Amino acid sequence: MGRFMGSLPRKARSASQSAHRPLTLSTKTPLCFAFFEAFVVPCFAMRCPIHSFTPVLLTALMLTACKPASETRATAPPLPPEVQAAALERGKAIAGQAFALLSTNLARAIGEGGVTNALAYCSERAYPLTALVADTNQVRLQRLTHRPRNPSNEVRSAELGILREFQLELGRGGQPGPVVRAGADSTVVFYSPIVLTSPLCLQCHGAVGTDIQPATAALLATLYPQDQATGFKLGDLRGLWRIEMPARRGTEP
């Protein structure tokens, strides 16, 4: 699948990526999160005097509306510990391979022609490189984010909760670790945080004008007119690895 998808044009890739089936959560879950973030959180945060009771009412409404989703989650069979452990181990190894491959190629492209050259290179090659790792390991591998550069990497709302958990943990000064969830059709899904730890990343994802040079910013504007992936600082969560694989126990094939 990976090699095949790697040769698809960007639009087709995005369509095939979004063909992903949601996991065990009902479609109400994302709506509930969106609702909570859009109405309840701002009212609380601003201590809004007009709507002082609104958050309470909205929360009660939201809890009612969300009930079917949490019921769906509660009835999802728990993963056997050995399946969970095998997926964690495999996921970490595959994410490590993909990260190493991307980093090596990025460093080489910068060495050969500077950041703008690397930017063009990443734009062309980031997807085929991750697809190659996916293909080799027979898994579905994605880098997803709340602030996408490439719109086909935008995290789906059903999985935004996992990203937010990573973010909260980072905000508490902790180090979020990978998690595994049950997937559809006897699959498991591994998620691990992508945190910006290298100043190198800021040359294309940091502050425009300071970390990002004008020539890079100009090329970004041309290649990604809807780019949301700038303004990050070291230690920020950039996104997550999502790896969907068949559920296995230990080393069974």
Ligand code: HEC
């Ligand atoms: C030379 C510029 C450049 C550098 C340096 C760079 N990136 Fe990126 N990054 C890109 C481009 C271009 C894309 C979009 C690739 C695509 O279209 O698939 C991207 C996409 C991503 C994505 C996928 C999500 C999205 O927004 O599309 C992640 C995650 C990411 N980069 C993390 C990093 C990390 C971590 C580092 C440092 C190790 C880094 N990047 C360094 C240019 C760069």
